[in-house]
Amino acid sequence: MQPIRSAPIALLASVVCLSVACSGGEKRDAGSAPPPSTGVVIRITGSDTMVNLVQAWAENYKKKRPDVSVQVAGGGSGVGIAGLIDGILDLAASSREMEPAELERATQKHSGVKPKEYAVALDALSVYVHKDNPIDAMAIEDLAEIYGDKGKIDKWSQLGVKVPGCTSDTIVRVGRQNSSGTYVYFREAVLGRQREYKLGSIDQSGSKDVVALVGRTPCAIGYSGMAYATPEVKTVKLAKQKGQPPVAPSAATAMDKSYPLARALYFYSPGEPKPHVKEFLDWVLSPEGQKIVSDIGFVPVQAS
Amino acid sequence: MRRRFPHWVSRWFEPLIEWTIRLCGWSAIFFVFGILFFVFREAAPALAGGLNLTEFFTSPNWRPDSTIQPQFGILALLAGTASVTLLAMAIAVPGGLGAAIFVSEYCAPTTREGLKIVIEFLAAIPSVVWGFVGAIVLNPLIIEATGAPIGINILNGGIILALMSVPIIMSVGEDALRAVPDTYREAAVALGASRWQIVYKVLLPAAKNGLLAAVLLGVGRAVGETMAVLMATGHAVQIPHSLLDPVRTLTATIAAELGETVEGGLHYRVLFVIGSLLMIMTLAVNLTADLIVKGIRGRQDV
Secondary structure (H helix, E strand, O other), X not given: OOOOOOHHHHHHHHHHHHHHHHHHHHHHHHOOOOOOOOOEEEEEEEOOOOHHHHHHHHHHHHHHOOOEXXXXXXXXXXXXXXXXXHOOOOEEEEOOOXXXXXXXXXXXXXXXXXXXXXXXXXXXXXXXXXXXXXXXXXEHHHHHHHHEOOXXXXXXHHHOOOOOOOOOOEOEEEEXXXXXXXXXXXXXXXXXXXXXXXXXXXXXXXXXXXXXXXXXXXXXXXXXXXXXXXXXXXXXXXXXXXXXXXXXXXXXXXXXXXXXXXXXXXXXXXXXXXXXXXXXXXHHHOHHHHHHHXXXXXXXXXXX | OOOOOOHHHHHHHXXXXXXXXXXXXXXXXXXXXXXXHHHHHHXXXXXXXXXXXXXXXXXXXXEOOOOOOOEEOOHHHHHHHHHHHHXXXXXXXXXXXXXXXXXXXXXXXXXXXXXXXXHHHHHHOOHHHHHHHHHHHHHHHHHHHHOOOOOOOHXXXXXXXXXXXXXXXHHHHHHHHHOOOHHHHHHHHHXXXXXXXXXXXXXXXXXXXXXXXXXXXXXXXXXXXXXXHHHHOEOOOOOOOOOOOOEOOHHHHHHHHHHHOOOOOHHHHXXXXXXXXXXXXXXXXXHHHHHHHHHHHHHHHO
């Protein structure tokens, strides 16, 4: 019999070859956009919350200006802002404001030119639970005790509810990974600047993944943009403080800021935008562009 | 017979092909060292300063982007990788070796070929598809079967990784068993041994190095796997207390966080330190497997 002794080595070699080939291939994708050789390209990367919205803008803008190609990639607001600082983007999409340190780094990198901020839509960051969960409302303090470091709430019974299908009574915290602007916004708005997240939350890479996982898990609670609601989940009304009336996330409550987690969604450009980018931004803020915002499920910024 | 090519063709083309093939062989070495060099170079500044190595290995707090106080402790991530890998091996080693023994010793030749093709097909399924199976199919099943609060956890990741490692363990293990000379089997049969006695008393001891190599290659696969565990283990930074706790692995952390880091920042460098650590771990495992295989070869030639 002929022994095939070199199989492990051959296997190893092929794995090496494969991984080499793969890393070569991915390198190009990671740049998120090919060089603008023909026509005008606007490269937008960032917020996963906004990726559907920006994609819809890109598609509709193509009908209006076929010569301009808008290329959209997600990854999280942190990815967009890192790309803005590294200078590989025309616009960074972000579901949070840039940190002062990030602004400073971007200004330094671009020889003293400060990034420009455009609020392009509003969102009521929603807290989702499984559709069978009887809980109706919560105060921000409760959320902070659930999600915050050394927080005291880890059972549904502590909130006075018994969740069908959740025999262990444990609250499963679903969150976003730390490149997410939503993750950063939620920490600031719920936990405050001086408190960390409790470790051990299930960190998902996308806004949609959070809602999908909550929909499949009776014990779970999660946070995500208002446009991602599905029939499998239900949104919880939030009160700014215990004793105050709880408010449901909606277009109206996001606009009048009565909803505690109402926030703006931003585009950042590295310095003054180029003419074709400026034209795109003007269109985004026009009634036509803002109509797409409500179609996707977010809230238009008030006409200014 | 007529020569198909004129003389000059073979004179010029043969060396050309020979050199191309030679280059292919050497390029693998070049790439391995190139990648090693790149990863270590990116990691080096963090090791030289800025990263507290005691905290790095002993703290379970991984908060790389905290605006209050960034913390780089990988203990929980190490525990995640170790627990998922151990569980996967606990399932895949008996499963893979059992499959290898069955395919090599018990099967009729036609069944053997069919089975091998199917089992090796498992190896061809992309890891993201495995992750999908873990997140969508296994998740509700585990919740229902165990009453766990969430089904993406060590158990889920372990099962998925086990299924991914079985084909490797099986095919390398089968090679090792088939490499045992038939004279051993014949001698055992002549002594009146039953089939299981042959396997247990003769083949397993004779092929033990090859089988160990099979297991180690499976371990290497499990430690290095990224996408499937990212989706199936829950991606939660914590030291697990039971099989039903979600965890996060070293590989998944790199995959999830590298994109947001600014090139040259401490977070970026620390991710490369983790990458170096993973590379050292898998290289050590693969090297051990290789040396063991060389060991058998040396002894059998005597």
